[in-house]
Amino acid sequence: MFRNLNSLVHTSVRRFAAKMTSIPDVKNLPTLHSTLEEAKRVAAYRAVDENLDYANHRVIGVGSGSTVIYVAERLGQYLLDPQFSIYASQFICIPTGFQSKELILTNGLRLGSVEQYPVIDIVFDGADEVDVNLQLIKGGGGCLFQEKLVSTSASKFVVVADYRKRSPKYLGTNWVKGVPIEVVPTSYIRVLNDLKTKLKCKNAVLRQGAPAKAGPVVTDNCNFIIDAHFGEIEHPEKLHQDIKMLVGVVETGLFIDNASKAYFGNPDGSVEMLV
Numbered sequence: 001m002f003r004n005l006n007s008l009v010h011t012s013v014r015r016f017a018a019k020m021t022s023i024p025d026v027k028n029l030p031t032l033h034s035t036l037e038e039a040k041r042v043a044a045y046r047a048v049d050e051n052l053d054y055a056n057h058r059v060i061g062v063g064s065g066s067t068v069i070y071v072a073e074r075l076g077q078y079l080l081d082p083q084f085s086i087y088a089s090q091f092i093c094i095p096t097g098f099q100s101k102e103l104i105l106t107n108g109l110r111l112g113s114v115e116q117y118p119v120i121d122i123v124f125d126g127a128d129e130v131d132v133n134l135q136l137i138k139g140g141g142g143c144l145f146q147e148k149l150v151s152t153s154a155s156k157f158v159v160v161a162d163y164r165k166r167s168p169k170y171l172g173t174n175w176v177k178g179v180p181i182e183v184v185p186t187s188y189i190r191v192l193n194d195l196k197t198k199l200k201c202k203n204a205v206l207r208q209g210a211p212a213k214a215g216p217v218v219t220d221n222c223n224f225i226i227d228a229h230f231g232e233i234e235h236p237e238k239l240h241q242d243i244k245m246l247v248g249v250v251e252t253g254l255f256i257d258n259a260s261k262a263y264f265g266n267p268d269g270s271v272e273m274l275v
């Protein structure tokens with residue numbers, strides 16, 4: 001009986017050890033189906049490698065979107081590397097919505113919540129546009145409220161993005177779909193009107209779920225999203241405050257003085273950093 005148990009334990013240890021691999025070198029990664037995906041991956045991997053203090057950071061925010069997929073993947077690689085696994089097994093990852101919760105779990109990482117861990121060491125998240133002062137538009141994926149809750153609870157917020165997200169100067173230049181605004185469902189008509197009449201918004205629409213869903217997008221918090229285009233945004237802080245004052249607005253996708261750094265991946269495999 002004892003011999004059987006012993007051999008079972010040894011088999012499990014051998015199986016676990018067989019899965020362990022060193023973290024892949026960013027200079028020698030397998031090709032992906034597009035250079036855009038490779039740009040996202042290299043930005044995410046470099047951001048994690050250069051900012052994660054694996055021996056001291058415990059509570060790690062994992063944002064939403066297609067670039068963050070590679071952040072979760074990289075954190076999972078730390079877990080499988082015998083050199084880092086002792087530290088990585090202590091990481092507690094805080095999601096910013098349903099998608100990031102899934103990313104955390106599928107990469108074998110430990111899931112926590114912002115209610116359990118209101119103080120976060122570092123967060124990695126994507127952005128829809130980043131200006132020269134590190135002000136951001138976020139919420140293209142509809143997760144802006146939880147993203148803001150997590151990023152403003154973190155000591156350090158590192159943006160991971162591809163080259164298309166870097167604004168030449170003002171927000172609203174590259175990202176012309178509009179500033180995402182999360183609103184309480186019953187207030188959406190009122191907010192649409194106020195955006196146009198009080199804030200002189202050029203165009204504001206309720207985000208629709210079609211073709212995947214008939215009717216509006218419903219957020220992880222059961223709210224609606226309005227996309228409001230203001231043209232080039234010279235004063236993002238003022239605009240954020242003005243929108244926030246409207247009755248029915250839960251949060252805006254303008255992230256002001258929140259990010260510490262941004263990593264932009266290029267199609268040639270290089271990465272540019274903005275601090």
Ligand SMILES: O=C(CO)[C@H](O)[C@H](O)COP(=O)(O)O
Pocket residue numbers: 063064065066067068125126127128137138139140141142143144147161
């Ligand atoms: O704010 C977000 C979701 O609400 C995303 O971070 C943003 O849309 C960027 O996504 P991607 O990495 O897919 O370009």
